Structure formats: C-alpha cells, structure tokens
Amino acid sequence: MSQFSTQRKIMISAGEASGDLHAAKLVKALRQQDPAIEVAAMGAEQLRRAGAEILVDCRDIAVVGLVEVLTHWSQIQAALKTLKIALKDQKPDLLILVDYVEFNLKLAAAAKELGIKVLFYVSPQVWAWRQGRVPKIGKVIDMMAVIFPFETDIYEQNGVPVRYVGHPLASEVAATKSRESFRKAQKLDTQHPLIALLPGSRRSEVTRILPVMLEAAERVAETLPHSQFLIAVADTLDSDWIQAFIKQHPKLDIKLLQGDTYNAVHAADSALVASGTATLETALLGTPMSIVYRVNGLSYQILKRMIKVDFIGLANIVAGRQVAPEFVQDYANPWLIALEVVKQVSNPPYRDDIIEGLKEVAEKLGEGGGTQKLAQLVFELLDE
DSSP states (O other), rough: OOOSSSSSSEEEEEOHHHHHHHHHHHHHHHHHTTTTTEEEEOOOOHHHHHTOOEEEEEEOOOOOOOHHHHHHHHHHHHHHHHHHHHHHHHHHHHHESSSHHHHHHHOOOOOOOOTEEEEEEEEEOOTSSOOOGHHHHHHSSEEEESSGGGGGHHHHHOOOEEEEEEOOOTOOOOOOHHHHHHHHHHOOOOSEEEEEEEEOHHHHHHHHHHHHHHHHHHHHHHHTTTTTTEEETTTTSOOEEEEETTTTTTTTOOOEEESSHHHHHHHHHHHHHHSSSHHHHHHHHHHHHHEOOOOOOOHHHHHHHHHHHSSHHHHHHHSHHHOOOEGGGOOOOHHHHHHHHHHHHHHHHHHHHHHHHHHHHHHHHHSHHHHHHHHHHHHHHHHH
C-alpha cells in the first residue's frame, strides 16, 4: 500500500457504479487544481482510471435490499475493516463518502474518532424515509454536500452543516454521436426500433431485473418483429456474466455494449431502466423509458412500510410527478412492460408527451457544474 504525500491526502469511499463515476470525476477536478493530491479509495474501474489507489473493489459488495446485504455481510464487514485500518495508518486530511449510506456512516464514525474531517456527498434520501436519523448523521460528519436544492432545509433545520453543490449529471450527461452515426457504427438498422436495456450495476439487482427485461423484450419482438435490442453493461459488471442471461433467450437478437451508455440510450427509441441514477441519465438524454425494479420479497415488504414518497424512480421524484411509468416488484410483469414499450415506440403523440415530461427533470436539476462546486468545497475543507 502506497503512502500519501506530506501535502494533501484524501480517502474516498464509493460503494457502487454511480458513486464510482461521480468520485472519479471529482478526482479529475481536484487534480486540475492540485496535481499532487493523493487519493486512496474504495471504488471500481472509474476511480482506478482517474488515478486513485484502490484499497477495496466495491464490485465485491455492491448489493441492494436488506436481505441481499445480509447474504453479503462477511464481505461488507471485511471491506469496512480494511478501510478503517487504512484511515488509522494513512491518516488522510479528509474522508469523502459518496452515497452508500449505512456502510459509509460507520466509516464516518471511525474517522471522527481519529480526528479526520468527513465530507458526505450525495445525501441519504432522508426525505423519502427515516428522516429522524439526520441528527445522528450530523454527529459523524463535518459537511453534507447535497445534489438537490430541496435537501438543504432538512439539514439546516437539524443544525447540520450543508452545501448545495448541484447535481453532477446536469451538465455532464450528453450524447457525443448522432442517433444515425451510433447505429451505423454498431451495425444497427437506422429505421427499425431500438430498445435499450439498463438492468443496473449490481449483480444482485441484475439477477432479479434482467430476466424480466429480457422476457419483456421477447414480447416486444413478437409485436414488433424488426425491433433491435441492446444491453448497456455497467463498468462494475462482466459482459461474459451478462451473456449467461442472454443465452436463455435464443430467439432474441441482442447486442452488448460496455462504455458507451449515453450514446446507446440517446440512439434508442425506448429504454428499460433499473431504478436509480440511470433514470436521471435517461431523462437528461430525452429517451422515453420504463422504470423496472425488483428486490427480495421480504426486503420489499419492509421498505414499502418505511418509504414516504410516491415514486421509486429518481426521474419521477425530481419531476414531482410520473414522467416515466414504473413497474415495481409484482407489477414488474413482462407483458405489461412490453405493452408500454410498444406504445412508446408506436404512438407518436404519447411518445412526445413523455419527452416533454422528461424535459422537466432537466429543468429541475438546474444549471449543473456540480463536480466543480464540490471540488471547491473539498479544497475549502482541506484549507481550514
């Protein structure tokens, strides 16, 4: 394990794919101002590419759902122990926690005991559930950096230092290729419907969601025989592992793509998207989508009683209304999903209404520049 420099040194903990991406962009922004800053992290490929020293690969513990966490408990505890030891040995000037709330709050408590400053980035969704834990969060962090403007009030009311930095995706999500050029490059027909499948970034969620999406794709193909399908594979997943699911659907002609998700979604006529950050990205790209989600049955029954918002998809939560239909748990039925996809592809007025709704999401996310504002906050904390 390498030693930090005597100048500025930080540690980052990102527990899944979107956090890995956000943290990597932050590292790049920090190094534009201070090329010598040292970074150690829990993360995955994006942070590694940004030059961080990876202490723990988050792909080993990226799970969602209460039951799923229990089945990976030993790996999660091992990762937490590794990072706690690193905090003690390397003594970073600042610990930056990115989402992954339960794990990261335990790490925050360890950092506070060592006298290490803590910045939490991407607030736990306390406005959706367990708002009473805000004072507890305030005891183990020095600053909360929030990405939605409505989140600041919750922390200010509880005396927790908070800064609204804006959503990192607002100014960063964009296609770099036209629909036609992307399709031609991928040997996809420019006239026939293209459906993108985004089944998530964690193995546990993909295992539950991708089979439903593939069954829905089969039903779409029966109604629209010339339909084309593409799976956008997250960097945290192995394409060969995804192929095992596809082999169970030999009638489907489906492509796999890793590393060009934004262009793939932009080129699609409709998308099936696992609930999470990907719904915001799809909304910003203006592609009609259906939000699909399933977790362990027991986890769902517990969470259903705790969550206090009307929607599960971030795109709908930000819009304040349903701009993308949600197919959750038992309602995640392949036939129902297929009917929605066919409607989005074949009914222009309906499709146009959805696209107009997605524009509301972009407007409410604001002007962007979130990564640069976050980097400035990091330097402020380092210089205190």
